Each structure stands twice: as structure tokens, then as C-alpha cells.
Amino acid sequence: MSEVPASRTVRQMISDVRQDLKSVNLDQWIPGAYIHRKLIDTAALFIKREADNMRLQMYPDIWVTVDDLVMEESTLIGAADIKVPNCVRVMKSVKELPRIFTTRFGYVLNVSSIDFSGDYVQTTPRDYNNKMNRRFQDPTQRYFWIYNNRLVVPNSFVKSLTLRALFANKADGLKLSGCGNPGCIRTLDQEFPAPSHLLEDIKKSTVIDIASIREKLVASEYPNLNENKKVAPQAQGK
Helix, strand or coil: CCCCCCCCEHHHHHHHHHHHHHHCCCCCCCCHHHHHHHHHHHHHHHHHCCCCHHHHCCCHHHCEEEEEEEEEEEECCCCCCCCCCCCCEEEEECCCCCCECEECCEECEEEEECCCCCEEEECCHHHHHHHHCCCCCCCCCEEEEEECCEEEEECCCCCEEEEEECECCHHHHHHHCCCCCHHHHCHHHCECCCCHHHHHHHHHHHHHHHHHHCCCCCCCCCHHHCCCCCCCHHHCCC
């Protein structure tokens, strides 16, 4: 049985990109925040191409579980242009969701009840409308969609849910989960949020992208993504 390759931290990925840029004679110093953003955008493209969502489940270190996502009652949102039969209210998440990666199947996340007694099926307002118009329906099936960065559950009174997602920034997901320890939400030390079998391709593609831009980059206010060490751009060269 083959082992799952080891993951890398955000810090390691940024360092690897910098080293590869030097190897192609691009010695200009590039802010870690810029490299991180490029890495995430590239990872989003590679993950979107994944044909097998189940393969993503093989990498537990890159997922974040939010055990208690609090919901509140709201009017029907995300379906203003259609009529959803027998749906005049929904429950939506109190907090906005950070960026979540997507594939051709939708957002990379699982939603279930707090006691894990049932799962919710990802859909869209329009698809939900079609399902509700069917002659034969499964009365036990529960659905959700995301609108304006909020999790939305139609025709429900659920007060909280469990969410497991592949966030673009794992630290943001940990904040949503209620982690109050600064050590657990340090971006640079988190696992880079992509399957390890894609990391090398993500790195190479990012290096090519940055090297081809050939633009003058402004020094970051927050070197290496460290928000505790803010440095004014004009002071960078001193």
C-alpha cells in the first residue's frame, strides 16, 4: 500500500519558489505575501481540475473542521430570480465563510448535522427549485448552497452545523473554527492547502508565472506574512 506523500508548509512553499526564481536568474526580492497569493491562485486552478473529489479526502492535514457553525434565520436569498416552491425562509451562517477551493463538482466541503446523523447535499437555488418541482422527492434529504460567502440551508430550523472544508488559507478556516491560540493560526506554519501530489506542479507553475511577469514589485508592509512586524514600504530599503 503506497503512502501519501508528505505535505509542505506555506513557509516551505514560499521558500522553494524563491530558490527556483534565483535559479532562473531572477534575483529581485519578492514579498512573501505576493508569492503566497500566486501560489494560492495556482493551487485553485489545479484543484479545480481534479477529476476525483474522493482523492482530496486522502489528505486530512489540509482540511479544517468547523464543529459548530452557528446559523440564523433569514429570508430567502440567492434565488431572487426564481420561485422555490414552499420555501419562504432559510437558515444562513452568522459568519461569512473564508475562500474555499472548488472543483467541477462545486465547493470542496462537507456539511453535516452536529451529531453527524445526516449529511447535507450541495446544490444551487436553481437546482433546488428543480428538485422541489419533481413529482417524487426524498423527504429526508437536506440541501445547502453558498451565497455571498454564507452557508444557506433552505426550509430548515437548524441552529448549527458541522463543516469540513478545504480553505484557500487554512489559518482563516481555523479562525472560523474558533481557535483562539495565536500559534494555531499562523499562516506560514500551516500546511499548504493542496494535495501533496500537486505541490511540485503548483510550485513550478507559480515560478513560471512570476518569472514571466517581469514587473516591479512593491515591498510588502508585512514581510513574510508576519502581521506582527509591520514595516513601512519606504523603510524597506534602509
